[in-house]
Amino acid sequence: xxxxxxxxxxxxxxxxxxxxxxxxxxxxxxxxxxxxxxxxxxxxxxxxxxxxxxxxxxxxxxxxxxxxxxxxxxxxxxxxxxxxxxxxxxxxxxxxxxxxxxxxxxxxxxxxxxxxxxxxxxxxxxxxxxxxxxxxxxxxxxxxxxxxxxxxxxxxxxxxxxxxxxxxxxxxxxxxxxxxxxxxxxxxxxxxxxxxxxxxxxxxxxxxxxxxxxxxxxxxxxxxxxxxxxxxxxxxxxxxxxxxxxxxxxxx
Numbered sequence: 699x700x701x702x703x704x705x706x707x708x709x710x711x712x713x714x715x716x717x718x719x720x721x722x723x724x725x726x727x728x729x730x731x732x733x734x735x736x737x738x739x740x741x742x743x744x745x746x747x748x749x750x751x752x753x754x755x756x757x758x759x760x761x762x763x764x765x766x767x768x769x770x771x772x773x774x775x776x777x778x779x780x781x782x783x784x785x786x787x788x789x790x791x792x793x794x795x796x797x798x799x800x801x802x803x804x805x806x807x808x809x810x811x812x813x814x815x816x817x818x819x820x821x822x823x824x825x826x827x828x829x830x831x832x833x834x835x836x837x838x839x840x841x842x843x844x845x846x847x848x849x850x851x852x853x854x855x856x857x858x859x860x861x862x863x864x865x866x867x868x869x870x871x872x873x874x875x876x877x878x879x880x881x882x883x884x885x886x887x888x889x890x891x892x893x894x895x896x897x898x899x900x901x902x903x904x905x906x907x908x909x910x911x912x913x914x915x916x917x918x919x920x921x922x923x924x925x926x927x928x929x930x931x932x933x934x935x936x937x938x939x940x941x942x943x944x945x946x947x948x949x950x
Contacts, residue, residue: 705903707910707929709876709883709919711844716819717751717794719935720842724790724817725759727949730840731790731815735765735783737776737803738794748794748819764788769799776803777810784812793818797825804835820844820935823872826943839940840948844919845875846938848946857918869944872919879917886915 724730734756739745749766756763764786767779780803783791791807791814793800800822807813817840818825826833847858847869857878861870870878887909893902915923920933937948 705907705929707925708931709880710820711920711931711933711935715751716842716935717748717753718755720748720792720794720817720819721752721755721759721761723842723937724756724792725761730817731788733762733764733786733788734790734792735767735786735788735814736763736792736794737767737769737779737783739770739799740768741770742795744821745794752792752794774799774802776806779803780807780810780812783814784810788814790815790817793822796821797823797828801825801828801831801836804839805832808832808835816840818842820872823945826940826945827868827871833943836940837942841938841940841945842935843872843938844933844935845870845872846936846945846947847871848938848944854918871945875918879915879919882917883910883915883923887913 724734736749736752738749753763753766765783765788767776767782769776769779776799791803793803793816795818800818804816804825815838819841820843822839822841823843823845825831825836825839845854847854849855857875858870861874862868884906887906890913891905891909893905897905910925910929911927913924917923920931923931923933925931937950938945939948940946
């Protein structure tokens with residue numbers, strides 16, 4: 699056992715990195731908007747953690763946050779938050795939340811005629827598959843995510859082709875890619891540690907922990923990935939944009 703989470707190692711990149719990474723990307727692309735509104739879920743450590751690091755990095759980058767809106771639980775009416783964001787003159791809406799509430803926000807913003815640039819994080823990956831959602835409303839939405847299905851490298855193209863063949867044409871999102879990388883990271887660690895079927899559970903666990911805290915892994919969701927003693931992965935997020943109903947790489 700090691701670190702704060704014992705023998706648990708994550709493949710999804712650390713939430714705080716997404717907040718700071720999003721602020722840095724937005725600062726490097728001022729055409730996205732100059733006045734930022736944020737709507738985050740204040741009873742969700744994932745959402746709150748990303749917001750906190752986004753706000754801190756935004757201050758460093760000189761970005762202007764003109765409105766901070768929150769919600770909690772299963773709230774689905776965002777008209778107040780959107781109205782306040784619009785009144786504040788926000789032309790960029792940062793949503794560090796999951797795709798279900800994000801789809802509701804986009805739908806309600808459209809009904810009130812509010813059309814800011816929308817920027818999300820990996821939890822929004824999957825918004826095109828939300829049942830009943832008008833996916834045309836997601837056109838031009840930016841996401842910071844570790845995986846872009848339309849990337850041109852051979853590893854990604856092969857994975858996407860095989861996934862679509864087995865999933866009735868469905869395009870894999872970053873959660874599918876993370877799961878794929880989990881299996882191959884485990885396989886790499888097992889092979890490097892010389893794991894055999896006759897080893898005890900305790901010995902296997904110790905050997906795997908040693909591998910994950912020292913090895914480097916190249917996968918679909920990142921190159922030169924490493925893990926610290928707390929099981930947190932280090933890998934670079936990628937920006938993508940939704941165009942013509944598909945996720946495509948955004949300008950670097």
